[in-house]
Amino acid sequence: MKFLFEQVTVFSDKKLDGNPLAVVVGADSLTHHQMEQFAKWTNLSETVFLLQPKHPDADYFVKIFTAEGELPFAGHPTLGSCFVWQQIYGQQNKSTITQQCEAGLINIKQINGRLAFMAPPMIRTGELEENERIKILNALGLTDNDVEACQWLDNGPGWLGIQLKSVATLLSVKPDYAQLKGYDIGLCAIYPEGDDKQLEVRAFCCSIAEEDPVTGSLNAVFAQWLIPQGKLPKHYVAGQGQCVSRNGLVYVSSDEYGIWVGGDVVNCISGTVEFD
Known part of the structure; x- marks a missing residue:
């Protein structure tokens, strides 16, 4: 056939x-x-x-x-x-x-x-238990001082979403995949005002020990998480893929019907x- x-x-x-x-x-x-x-x-x-x-x-x-x-x-x-x-x-x-x-x-x-x-509706959100949080941050080479917020996010694929305080820290992360097996982890950080992009994103698919180049579902849940808090505007551009030599751009917008990716x-x- x-x-x-x-x-x-x-x-x-x-x-x-x-x-x-x-x-x-x-x-x-x-x-x-x-x-x-x-x-x-x-x-x-x-x-x-x-x-x-x-x-x-x-x-x-x-x-x-x-x-x-x-x-x-x-x-x-x-x-x-x-x-x-x-x-x-x-x-x-x-x-x-x-x-x-x-x-x-x-x-x-x-x-x-x-x-x-x-963006489909989020079907699961929630906080991360402290012991699990410590384990994951250690495996990412991060400390609590690097983290702005952390939450489970799920819109079909399930992600552990972590907002970091700086883009430089985000781009420097080198995950220990052996310690993170079984997790899908999304990192994001907001650019300073005036940059062409408003958000930088990385996605680690730890069960296969790979970084995903550009991830629509993860960008969708980040928008659903951060726009209502006022951390991101209703219309913005996110970058993803720098660390794997892919310069992806994701265009996020909001209207009365929902969030569009x-x-x-x-x-x-x-x-x-x-x-x-």
Whole structure:
């Protein structure tokens, strides 16, 4: 069986920046096992499979896999799969797009020429227990003096969100992955006023001992966490990926409907993929 295959980069307008995504189009006949095996083979942070929608209000259905298994929702796969769906099915002019995924229905629209998804609601928040906090900060090479705030954040993927007091400290962190196995940790720090960016972000996927280049779901929960506190404006730009040579940019905006997370998407590879 042959399927259309696209590989795009998300959160950058340059082909070798941002976060790459593999997209298999029209994959309705593939089994869960085939999807899982292919995602392991691509060895990208995420691989997605575009399917026909099962909900009457959805334009398409997407299944999202890491090399470790399926995710109910993720940010850069949402923007990348929407971009491919638009290109393949000629839907570039559709004003609002509804994606179905395991987390439910996600609305997507164009904001200032970029695709943006509405951040799904946070399903879990909470404080970190003190013993666990000490362990994690030690493994990150941080102290309490470096930390502004710390909270569990969950919008499908679950994150331990840590706001640091300085961008310089954030960029210097070198995690001890052996001590952090089982955690997904997101760090952020606010830039001084007047900078082109307002926030810098890093994401550590500790179960696979890797830093994610640019992470839409994490940027979404940071916005949901920090905008209501007045720590960030309703419209801002976040950077992510400096420490892994990817200069991703995430464009966050708010309106009466919620928080939108946007970014550029660029096509890199087009072809077919064959499954047994």
